[in-house]
Amino acid sequence: MLRGTKIGLRARHDDDVPVLLAELYNDVDNSARADGRPWRPLPPGTKDPRLAVDESEDQYVSFSVVELEGGTLLGTATLWGIDTHNRTAHVGLGLLPSCRGNGYGTDTVAALCCYGFTVRGLNRLQIETLADNYAMLRAAENNGFVREGVTRSSAWVMGQFMDEVVLGQLAGEWKAKG
Numbered sequence: 604m605l606r607g608t609k610i611g612l613r614a615r616h617d618d619d620v621p622v623l624l625a626e627l628y629n630d631v632d633n634s635a636r637a638d639g640r641p642w643r644p645l646p647p648g649t650k651d652p653r654l655a656v657d658e659s660e661d662q663y664v665s666f667s668v669v670e671l672e673g674g675t676l677l678g679t680a681t682l683w684g685i686d687t688h689n690r691t692a693h694v695g696l697g698l699l700p701s702c703r704g705n706g707y708g709t710d711t712v713a714a715l716c717c718y719g720f721t722v723r724g725l726n727r728l729q730i731e732t733l734a735d736n737y738a739m740l741r742a743a744e745n746n747g748f749v750r751e752g753v754t755r756s757s758a759w760v761m762g763q764f765m766d767e768v769v770l771g772q773l774a775g776e777w778k779a780k781g
């Protein structure tokens with residue numbers, strides 16, 4: 604398990620999947636905002652990579668986020684698009700609605716940075732989020748990510764195009780901060 608201050612990142616367990624499906628994925632508004640892919644219903648026992656883990660997939664690492672004290676499931680965290688030539692990857696996370704606003708998101712981004720930079724030796728991590736996702740923007744900036752640009756109308760979200768903010772951080776900046 605990777606340990607942050609309040610959270611741990613551990614492997615996805617089979618019994619996490621129904622909770623994540625019901626409380627996170629099946630909230631269509633939330634899914635449409637948090638994932639660039641279109642929402643579609645997933646059956647119980649799904650093997651869809653958004654919830655289940657495909658261990659043969661090299662470019663995608665999924666964690667379950669848990670409370671360090673007690674081990675309660677808080678949500679999902681992902682390093683995706685891992686490119687071992689350019690040594691880059693993208694960061695994604697989603698917390699169960701009842702677990703938001705307690706600092707867990709900020710701590711989860713920190714633990715993903717540790718995984719990306721220290722465990723995997725990557726040089727650059729990137730986050731894309733909707734321009735009005737203030738909690739995600741702050742969770743990223745709290746960990747040293749800087750805004751690099753805005754992609755206009757790049758996301759189709761529940762009937763409208765929305766702008767996205769691209770944030771990045773380099774390994775040297777993260778180590779210097781550390």
Ligand SMILES: CC(C)(COP(=O)(O)OP(=O)(O)OC[C@H]1O[C@@H](n2cnc3c(N)ncnc32)[C@H](O)[C@@H]1OP(=O)(O)O)[C@@H](O)C(=O)NCCC(=O)NCCS
Pocket residue numbers: 633636637638678695696697698699702703704705706707708709710731732733736737738739741742745
């Ligand atoms: C985005 C998300 C991961 C952030 O995690 P979180 O635990 O809620 O965030 P934190 O408690 O660490 O708060 C981070 C900052 O955002 C602020 N914040 C939290 N919720 C907020 C809200 N609804 N509106 C505005 N600011 C908010 C906090 O005050 C904090 O600010 P500070 O560091 O300046 O004090 C979480 O809210 C979530 O899972 N949202 C739904 C899925 C999603 O949007 N995922 C990201 C897709 S790219």
